[in-house]
Every structure is written in structure tokens, then in C-alpha cells.
Amino acid sequence: MLFRIPRLYDSHTHFLATGEFASGLRLEEINSRQALQNIARTNPGYYRRHWLLGFGWDERKWPADEQPHKNLLDEVFPDIPVFFARMDGHSCWLNSLALQEMNLTSETGILTEKDHLRAWDQLPGFTKEQERTHILQACRTFNKAGFTHVRDMSCTESLWNMLCEVADAGDLTLAIEENFTSHDMNDFEAMLNLAKYARQNERPLLRAKGIKVFYDGSLGSETALLSKPYNGIRGGNQGRVLWDIADIENIMKQTWAAGLEFSVHAIGDEASHHIVQTARKISAQGAVGRLNMEHAQVLRPETIQMMKPLHVRCHLQPCHWLSDRVWLQDKLKELYPYAFPWEALRAAQIPISFGCDSPVEPSSFWRNKIALDESPNFRIRKFTGDLTVAHAHPDKSFADSYTIIEDGVVKEINFNGRPLSLE
Ligand SMILES: [Zn+2]
Incomplete structure (x- = not known):
């Protein structure tokens, strides 16, 4: 079937995040401690200033005894702040260093909805x-x-x-x-x-x-x-x-x-x-x-x-x-x-x-x-x-x-x- 569409319009997008997402770290396939360790942490496209950013995790893909938690990130990334956004864009997963830099406290390192959006806004800008x-x-x-x-x-x-x-x-x-x-x-x-x-x-x-x-x-x-x-x-x-x-x-x-x-x-x-x-x-x-x-x-x-x-x-x-x-x-x-x-x-x-x-x-x-x-x-x-x-x-x-x-x-x-x- 062939369509000729004038002014093909996507009427609801997050423009910059789309560009960022296309060049950034994707987390869809990352669902274990080992996979976290294998992340190419030297890729400059994965950073905002010194913050490591990723998108697309889903706790349902993680084993029940190894769910997303700040402790897990602390073990793998003890020395850089980490901000991982969930696949639906309504939650994020942070390590202790990230919480510290943002002056936030969280038992689990998982922030949702308003807390997530506020944290997102506090991220350092890109160059x-x-x-x-x-x-x-x-x-x-x-x-x-x-x-x-x-x-x-x-x-x-x-x-x-x-x-x-x-x-x-x-x-x-x-x-x-x-x-x-x-x-x-x-x-x-x-x-x-x-x-x-x-x-x-x-x-x-x-x-x-x-x-x-x-x-x-x-x-x-x-x-x-x-x-x-x-x-x-x-x-x-x-x-x-x-x-x-x-x-x-x-x-x-x-x-x-x-x-x-x-x-x-x-x-x-x-x-x-x-x-x-x-x-x-x-x-x-x-x-x-x-x-x-x-x-x-x-x-x-x-x-x-x-x-x-x-x-x-x-x-x-x-x-x-x-x-x-x-x-x-x-x-x-x-x-x-x-x-x-x-x-x-x-x-x-x-x-x-x-x-x-x-x-x-x-x-x-x-x-x-x-x-x-x-x-x-x-x-x-x-x-x-x-x-x-x-x-x-x-x-x-x-x-x-x-x-x-x-x-x-x-x-x-x-x-x-x-x-x-x-x-
Ligand atoms: Zn939206």
C-alpha cells in the first residue's frame, strides 16, 4: 500500500531527547550486573559533562533477585554520577553519587514522576x-x-x-x-x-x-x-x-x-x-x-x-x-x-x-x-x-x-x- 502524505507531522515528540537517545546509551538489553559492567563507559556520547546517562531500562526484564537499585549502580559505577531513565520516561534510576550531587535522598535510588522530572531538570547541560x-x-x-x-x-x-x-x-x-x-x-x-x-x-x-x-x-x-x-x-x-x-x-x-x-x-x-x-x-x-x-x-x-x-x-x-x-x-x-x-x-x-x-x-x-x-x-x-x-x-x-x-x-x-x- 502506498501513501503520499503532505507535511508528514509527528504531533508529540521530545525533540532533543530523540537526538540524544539516537546517539546515547541504550539500556533495553541491559538486565544484569554483568551487562552493566560491560557498558562502554569511555564513549563520550554517553555523558552530560561527567554524568553517565542511559535510557530504556525496564525492571520487568531484570531477575527478581537483582532489581534496579542504587546499590547495584554503586558497585559498578562507584566514581561517576549515573542517571538511567526508565523506558516510559516516568522514572529514573540513580546511584548514590548522583543523589548526592543533586542533594536528594532515596532509599532505592528510583525516582518517579515529579521527582524524576525535577531530577531530570537538574542534570548538567550538554556542551x-x-x-x-x-x-x-x-x-x-x-x-x-x-x-x-x-x-x-x-x-x-x-x-x-x-x-x-x-x-x-x-x-x-x-x-x-x-x-x-x-x-x-x-x-x-x-x-x-x-x-x-x-x-x-x-x-x-x-x-x-x-x-x-x-x-x-x-x-x-x-x-x-x-x-x-x-x-x-x-x-x-x-x-x-x-x-x-x-x-x-x-x-x-x-x-x-x-x-x-x-x-x-x-x-x-x-x-x-x-x-x-x-x-x-x-x-x-x-x-x-x-x-x-x-x-x-x-x-x-x-x-x-x-x-x-x-x-x-x-x-x-x-x-x-x-x-x-x-x-x-x-x-x-x-x-x-x-x-x-x-x-x-x-x-x-x-x-x-x-x-x-x-x-x-x-x-x-x-x-x-x-x-x-x-x-x-x-x-x-x-x-x-x-x-x-x-x-x-x-x-x-x-x-x-x-x-x-x-x-x-x-x-x-x-x-x-x-x-x-x-x-
Ligand atoms: Zn510525551
Whole structure:
């Protein structure tokens, strides 16, 4: 089957992490003390300054009597700080030296959610040279997968400035949209100012969109906020939120008042409901702005109805279904009919965009197509919309391009009138 897709768009990515991930230390196959010892610790690509970084561990691949713990890292890496991010990007595994340098304490060395994100933000930056290498590597990684447009959820001041340099040198082979993450009220104002500054300094291939926040966690770690307990256990865990909803209301208003978009990571049905309710509330007070729902993996029908009068777009990653399918029905029980609601959103005429959440999942148009093809066999309503539209950047004036993909293979990619290398 052959697809010709205009402006092939990955609408939810972590841009720099994608470049970093492609050139950095991968932990998927590392699942023993011996494997830790075999890591090529002299590879400069594995470091941020003197910190050793790795991505992709999964405790389920480790033996029961040798689970990820700071002691294990201390034995193998007694003399360098180590920061290993879990495959879902929601936890990290640190050794004692790393905890010490960050002034943190932890019994196990495993930090999750907010603690993980805060630790991540405390990591030393890359050198300028490393950052430039990662930007170019990320462009290559997305281009090789056929993408010409990406939306980045994790911009920083140094990334923005470096992207401007790369754009001005004519080396950008992607059209990029940037969002700045705020973790709490303490950093919000600085992030808003940064987004405003970036908005004033856009380039033809580089746009500043707004603010991104994490409202809940993930289904995999049972931290996404559901309206019913996980696994049908009466009185059991329903997940949690990372923000006070009154603070969300406040910063959504401020972001919209600045003419910027407000994007919210919301995975559980109850988390999404809170956000949509809040947007409705401030809209009724006269606030106007764009809301992006990130992931929206479980949406109740009434929440979708409430989206209708809003300027809202849902950013879905069908490929997450490929990873979640094994436990999804068990975890969600009676909420399962509301999972991966691409068809319900289409039917309600709520705009949607597809993406891959790279580097959590590889950036791939074809994996999303496979997920959409296979999920109806698992009682997910079949998507009857046009996949090439849901995967195209909606703005025709933002860099002209097309991509040809045949049976999963990228055959041709044309960006601003010139063919791009697929090497
Ligand atoms: Zn993400």
C-alpha cells in the first residue's frame, strides 16, 4: 500500500531527547550486573559533562533477585554520577553519587514522576557542540522516518537558541513547533516569559507555540487519573494528579492571555475531564485560547461533548496502543470502551493529530497505521477518518513538503522543494 502524505507531522515528540537517545546509551538489553559492567563507559556520547546517562531500562526484564537499585549502580559505577531513565520516561534510576550531587535522598535510588522530572531538570547541560550534534541527529532520525514536521513538547532556553542558530545556518531539515514545560507554579512565570520571547524570535521553520504541563501520570505505572479504580479493585488506586486544578485554571488563563497555546498531558479519563471542565469555565468568563490535550488515552463521551465549543486539538499516539494492549483491558475494566478514542473524536468533529511520543516510542507513521489496523480486533472502535490527514500538519503555509511511504518503507521525502537524503 502506498501513501503520499503532505507535511508528514509527528504531533508529540521530545525533540532533543530523540537526538540524544539516537546517539546515547541504550539500556533495553541491559538486565544484569554483568551487562552493566560491560557498558562502554569511555564513549563520550554517553555523558552530560561527567554524568553517565542511559535510557530504556525496564525492571520487568531484570531477575527478581537483582532489581534496579542504587546499590547495584554503586558497585559498578562507584566514581561517576549515573542517571538511567526508565523506558516510559516516568522514572529514573540513580546511584548514590548522583543523589548526592543533586542533594536528594532515596532509599532505592528510583525516582518517579515529579521527582524524576525535577531530577531530570537538574542534570548538567550538554556542551554546545553536543547539543548541536543532537539537534542534527534528531532531524536525521525524524527525516529517516519520513517526517518533515514535528511538534516538540520539551523546549528549553538553550535548545531554542541553538535551534535558531541551526535554522539561520540553513541546516534545519524539519519544520519545528516548540512548547515549554512548566512543572509547577515556581517555574511557570519564567517558562511563560521564555515562550513569549521565543514567539518574538520565530524563524520560517521554527515556531513557538506555548506552555506544556503534566497533569497526571501514565496507565502503565497506574498514575494516570481514572474515574474508576485500576484493575476493578473496589476502593483501590485511581491514580493521581500533579497540579492543583485552581493553579491550572490560573496558568491556562495567563497562557491564553499571552496569545499562546496551553498543552496538557492528560491520560486518564478523569484527568482529561478536569482539564476540559476548567477550559470551559474560563471560556465562559471570556478567556480565549487554544487547548491541546496530549495523549487523551481515555475519554468519556461527556468529556468529548464538552470539548465541542472549545478551540481544542487532541494529540493521540496510536503506537502507544501497541505497547499497552497486553494489560489495557485488565487495568481499565469498565473504562476500556473509552480507551484510544480516535473514532469517537472524529465522529464528534474534534480535530486530532497523530504522533509517536519519540523517544518513548520510535517515530513511525507505519507503526501508527498498524495500531489503527489491529486495534479493532481488541474492541477499540475502528478509525474511519483519513490517516494521511490526521498525520499531516494542519497549516499549509508552514513549510511545503510531502513524503511517500510504501508498505512501511519511506521511498521519498521532499522538503521545501528539494529531496531529502534518507541515509
Ligand atoms: Zn510525551
